[in-house]
Amino acid sequence: MDRPRKPTLDTVAGAVGVSRATVSNAYNRPDQLSAALRERIMETAASLGYAGPDPVARSLATRHSAAVGFMLGQGLSASFADAALSIVLDGLASTVDGHDHCLVLMPGRDKGGPRPETVARAQADVVVAYSLPDDAPALAAVRARGLPIVVIDQPALLDTARVEVDDFGGARLAAAALWEMGHRRFGVMTFALHADGHNGLVSPVRQASTSFRVSRDRLHGYLDVTGAGTPVWECARSSRELGRAGARALLSESPRPTALLCASDELAFGALQAVRDLGLRVPADVSVAGFDDVPAAEHADPPLTTVRQPLAEKGRQAGELALRLLDGGRPGEPTRLAVSLVSRDSTAPPK
Amino acid sequence: MDRPRKPTLDTVAGAVGVSRATVSNAYNRPDQLSAALRERIMETAASLGYAGPDPVARSLATRHSAAVGFMLGQGLSASFADAALSIVLDGLASTVDGHDHCLVLMPGRDKGGPRPETVARAQADVVVAYSLPDDAPALAAVRARGLPIVVIDQPALLDTARVEVDDFGGARLAAAALWEMGHRRFGVMTFALHADGHNGLVSPVRQASTSFRVSRDRLHGYLDVTGAGTPVWECARSSRELGRAGARALLSESPRPTALLCASDELAFGALQAVRDLGLRVPADVSVAGFDDVPAAEHADPPLTTVRQPLAEKGRQAGELALRLLDGGRPGEPTRLAVSLVSRDSTAPPK
DNA sequence: GAGTGTGACTAGAGCGCTTCAGTACGTCCA
DNA sequence: TGGACGTACTGAAGCGCTCTAGTCACACTC
Numbered sequence: 038m039d040r041p042r043k044p045t046l047d048t049v050a051g052a053v054g055v056s057r058a059t060v061s062n063a064y065n066r067p068d069q070l071s072a073a074l075r076e077r078i079m080e081t082a083a084s085l086g087y088a089g090p091d092p093v094a095r096s097l098a099t100r101h102s103a104a105v106g107f108m109l110g111q112g113l114s115a116s117f118a119d120a121a122l123s124i125v126l127d128g129l130a131s132t133v134d135g136h137d138h139c140l141v142l143m144p145g146r147d148k149g150g151p152r153p154e155t156v157a158r159a160q161a162d163v164v165v166a167y168s169l170p171d172d173a174p175a176l177a178a179v180r181a182r183g184l185p186i187v188v189i190d191q192p193a194l195l196d197t198a199r200v201e202v203d204d205f206g207g208a209r210l211a212a213a214a215l216w217e218m219g220h221r222r223f224g225v226m227t228f229a230l231h232a233d234g235h236n237g238l239v240s241p242v243r244q245a246s247t248s249f250r251v252s253r254d255r256l257h258g259y260l261d262v263t264g265a266g267t268p269v270w271e272c273a274r275s276s277r278e279l280g281r282a283g284a285r286a287l288l289s290e291s292p293r294p295t296a297l298l299c300a301s302d303e304l305a306f307g308a309l310q311a312v313r314d315l316g317l318r319v320p321a322d323v324s325v326a327g328f329d330d331v332p333a334a335e336h337a338d339p340p341l342t343t344v345r346q347p348l349a350e351k352g353r354q355a356g357e358l359a360l361r362l363l364d365g366g367r368p369g370e371p372t373r374l375a376v377s378l379v380s381r382d383s384t385a386p387p388k
Numbered sequence: 389m390d391r392p393r394k395p396t397l398d399t400v401a402g403a404v405g406v407s408r409a410t411v412s413n414a415y416n417r418p419d420q421l422s423a424a425l426r427e428r429i430m431e432t433a434a435s436l437g438y439a440g441p442d443p444v445a446r447s448l449a450t451r452h453s454a455a456v457g458f459m460l461g462q463g464l465s466a467s468f469a470d471a472a473l474s475i476v477l478d479g480l481a482s483t484v485d486g487h488d489h490c491l492v493l494m495p496g497r498d499k500g501g502p503r504p505e506t507v508a509r510a511q512a513d514v515v516v517a518y519s520l521p522d523d524a525p526a527l528a529a530v531r532a533r534g535l536p537i538v539v540i541d542q543p544a545l546l547d548t549a550r551v552e553v554d555d556f557g558g559a560r561l562a563a564a565a566l567w568e569m570g571h572r573r574f575g576v577m578t579f580a581l582h583a584d585g586h587n588g589l590v591s592p593v594r595q596a597s598t599s600f601r602v603s604r605d606r607l608h609g610y611l612d613v614t615g616a617g618t619p620v621w622e623c624a625r626s627s628r629e630l631g632r633a634g635a636r637a638l639l640s641e642s643p644r645p646t647a648l649l650c651a652s653d654e655l656a657f658g659a660l661q662a663v664r665d666l667g668l669r670v671p672a673d674v675s676v677a678g679f680d681d682v683p684a685a686e687h688a689d690p691p692l693t694t695v696r697q698p699l700a701e702k703g704r705q706a707g708e709l710a711l712r713l714l715d716g717g718r719p720g721e722p723t724r725l726a727v728s729l730v731s732r733d734s735t736a737p738p739k
Numbered sequence: 740g741a742g743t744g745t746g747a748c749t750a751g752a753g754c755g756c757t758t759c760a761g762t763a764c765g766t767c768c769a
Numbered sequence: 770t771g772g773a774c775g776t777a778c779t780g781a782a783g784c785g786c787t788c789t790a791g792t793c794a795c796a797c798t799c
Contacts, residue, residue: 043534045755056779061757070777088532092511093447094755097784102444103509104492114478114700117468127465130495134503139510140493141455144481152485158454159490160443160511181439183394278687310689336629338661349465396785407749412787421747445785448754 044087053081064090096160104139105129105359106161108179110169110232111145111274119275119303120331121348122167125189128352129165129359136360143175149232149248150175157182163359166191170232170248185362189355190251198358199371200351204251204328207344207376208258208298211326214342214378215296216262218386220324223263224287224294226304227256228275236279238286239269255300255328263298272304280307281314288315288323295323295387302327302334302343309337309383320385330379340381347374395438404432415441447511455490456480456710457512457535459527461520461583462496462625470626470654471682472699473518476540479703480516480710487711494526500583500599501526508533514710517542521583521599536713540706541602549709550722551702555602558695558727559609559649562677565693565729566647567613569737571675574614575638575645577655578607579626587630589637590620606651606679614649623655631658632665639666639674646674646738653678653685653694660688660734671736681730691732698725 050057055074062069063078082089096102107126109116116122130140141161143151150173156164157178164179165187176194179186186197193199215223230239230247244260247253260267270287272279284297284307299305305327312323319325319339327334330345354372362368401408406425413420414429433440447453458477460467467473481491492512494502501524507515508529515530516538527545530537537548544550566574581590581598595611598604611618621638623630635648635658650656656678663674670676670690678685681696705723713719 059778089508091755092509093444093453096444097448098757112478113481114474117474123465123468127463130464134506137505137509139506142491142493154488155485157440158443158488410748442785449787
């Protein structure tokens, strides 16, 4: 009951009566043969059920796999609960897809990154790392394979292309705006400083030793304005629920903060809800600022003041970079994208 | 300035002074050689910077690519705005990742599915299709390549493994509960019935000819209880914003519906907001029911009555099915998962 | 001491494709 | 008429690996 072997280039070549090279050319270099012959080859291929050159064999021969690996710091559901990540990833996907490249996803499982075994077996010839801890084993595994790397929101490793935004400056911008409105009692909400699942107030020593550049820069941008004594609450992930719980804790301190600076919009949405939970109002009683400017920020209740970073553009740039590295290009200088403060109704001077 | 060629199995074999097969065995069948030799091989490999067998070459030789393709109906950001999809995908990813398989993502671009070119070049040896329109070109492309297919939430194509839930029954369940509470004036909100981006009220003829099985079944489940005359609003995507706009429209009709049946939780969240927008209260003035029971449903304000489907389980099952097909297994009977109604505070008898 | 294992390693034939260096046959121009 | 050039196609050498069918040496058995 052996099912018929799948047709190969040879099968088609034999059927048409030409050499294998010619059939290959029919698919890859149509200008190398006469239109008539090409036509005949395609027809025969179709009638034999040949669906084109096998991608794996092609990859082996060309030494290009036409795939871009994407390494995530967390599991998929956690990752995609984060609208910012989704938008970045979408920008990346459209870029590489336009060049007939696939995206190979490597979800985080092990110490803030994909498992090294997963990395070792992935068929990709360039890898994009998104917000992994600086010491993720997955990064070492990519290195070991000698694949080029593009990092997003992460310190550049040696010989690595990078796209990033000015997280420190952006955070400073938001904090400064609030300061100028007259706020003096702040609370800061950050997402993971370490990949250990911690939720709660952050000790100064933990603040100083973070493994994620993004949280570090945003946090320090806030504190640069509000002062080192500002209470900081850490959420293990950037989720609305965790943000809600954290904000509730921060707002229960006394004296109560008049402004909450959140390291992401998602956290800020939670904070908005927490303020309501406590029977208070935004911005009358508490101002709330976010970071990212995801689409939902504009439609939040009230519309959220936040730091805009060009998310889709970030993904697109990473895609371009990846494509360039694929072509043998050199990493070059990091691409740095501008941020700006978007003032909406969730912030106002304190009463 | 030609950079040194990457080491291969042969390089290592030469350096150690054994045959290539032995080095291969050191990686793949440790029991085939003495521990001492294996140790020596691994050391030499490490010192040469050899990171293990090349995945592409291995795939060509074994004819397994250790990758599972995943075809999406929409772009990534749209897809992942949908918590249900994220959870399913996460379940799938954990399953296949546990078996050292990667996930190759193919985002929708063309008529409700990935582009056929993308499919043709993807290095995967089984493909999971999630909620694509029944006639997506991508499906045909997978067929042409002769790859096994697992479909989630879609009618089984010939010779295809399938996992699904009882969408019709679940929708009926929710509608019936509301009916029994005394509701008689309903509004129904559905996500895309066709891949044409339509937002607005749905004509009976459009209701009858939908390309997505899921929306069809849920819609008909609702209408089976509420009657064919019930106003139906279609949102192009399952998003909170679109749901909010749709619900606002539905609630502006007169007489105003006392209950809104939503084909997804995301849509229902929008509806919750729309009710507030209009100065009304849930459930006192309007009852709202969702579908999926994503985690946020429990924390919504008020907590959402919804139809629970085992999302993670759905992904896991799809993963198992994919793995089985990879092993040459036959598709077999569709896996059907149970749904149940979760009653929370967003529904109550009408005033 | 012939027969029978058995554990450790190897030779070499693929896997299905790309690509480079040809060959064969016109065509064109002087 | 002969050489230069172009176009259309072919032969064969890889790409880096796996895996089957060995070989070889060294016990062990009766």
